[in-house]
Amino acid sequence: MGQSYDIIVVGGSAGALDALVAMVPHLPGSLRAAIVVVVHMGSTAESNLATILARNGPLPASHANDGEAIRQGHIYVARPDRHLIVSDGKLHLTEGPRENRHRPAIDPLFRSAAESHSDRVIGVLLSGALDDGVSGLAMIKRAGGIAIVQDPADALVSSIPKHAVAQVAVDHVVTSGGLGPLLTRLVQPRSGPATSDAPRSGLDNAVKMNFGDVGTNKEGQHVMYSCPDCGGVLVETESGEVLRYTCHEGHILSAESLLAAKAEMLEAALWEALRTLDERTQLSERFAAHARSRGQTVMQGHFQRRADESRERAEIVRRVLKGGTNYGREGV
Structure with a gap:
């Protein structure tokens, strides 16, 4: 057997x-x-x-x-x-x-x-x-x-x-x-000659890759994407039909994991942009009110225009964030 x-x-x-x-x-x-x-x-x-x-x-x-x-x-x-x-x-x-x-x-x-x-x-x-x-x-x-x-x-x-x-x-x-x-x-025993306990020859380097030297892997093509975990440059490799991305520190991501990570980064950036725009609106309105109380009509108009501009941009970001999209994060 x-x-x-x-x-x-x-x-x-x-x-x-x-x-x-x-x-x-x-x-x-x-x-x-x-x-x-x-x-x-x-x-x-x-x-x-x-x-x-x-x-x-x-x-x-x-x-x-x-x-x-x-x-x-x-x-x-x-x-x-x-x-x-x-x-x-x-x-x-x-x-x-x-x-x-x-x-x-x-x-x-x-x-x-x-x-x-x-x-x-x-x-x-x-x-x-x-x-x-x-x-x-x-x-x-x-x-x-x-x-x-x-x-x-x-x-x-x-x-x-x-x-x-x-x-x-x-x-x-x-x-x-x-x-x-x-x-x-x-799991039942197979018919035919027994196989060797040793790893098969001809496996690609991705199979044989040791965990200790993953960060020094030089194979593959450098791409214009950064690692979402550490910011390092990613190297793209292909094993069969599957793409993988590895950074110098050893973080490894599949295509879907990389897309999901970038989606999370995009959402975080949009929330930060919304917070900053809302604060800019509030500050501009405060400065406009201060100028109005002192009869500084020109400065009042200047700050009010900034407030209106920030409010419009914040509304665009808010619609994107609350529009029901998950930014491509499948299953999240």
Whole structure:
């Protein structure tokens, strides 16, 4: 018999908890694979995900510890504010730069699994906004692993599944209720010759990239965009059909994450502009009233014109801010 898939990496964001709770009851307690999970969370959040998964299914679940050996039949969950990666049969926690504005992020886990387990890994993307994990899932496919995506129609937030289906040649698109049975079937030993434990040759540098030297990556093309996290110059690289942007400090963003970050910056700038225009209006009206009280007609007209001008511009910005647009921030 050939070698089986012995590690399952799962990633998601908003709505992923529901999918995981629907998945774990259908996994056998004797599952011959480890499951490693990253779900986006705040850096100061307290995560109860491991407790919830252990309570709802037969497999034990716990938060990952740095240097912990990976055991089959166990669910490992990322901790807040730490990337979770797999290497040399162990779990590793890192405070590396945020990816797609998240830590933990899905892509680091998927990328490390593609490198360390090549065609023995199964990648699963669940509900969530934007597209973190899509690049990593593409790398798992390039390494010979299996790519699974929650059906976008079944996801509470469909953005991650939709992007995955559009950009990756996924093997299975299933509902959350179908994930457990599918994974159980896929983990069974495969027929044919066993594969090597070593990483496959021919993987692109994005798969092999170590976390320690991410900031010194010289490949790709410098672009006229700045990193939303630190302001550094971004380098654009392409892995398959997926574009990624990396700055010198090591922040990594997908196309959708970069667009969302720029949208947030635009909204913040517009609110700042509105506040400044409102203050300019109030100051100009105060100066106009002061000039009027002293009979300074010319100065009164000068300041009143400035007040009217600022008020008109503020109204334009206010209409933009309150016009119902989300500035392209899909799923936010």
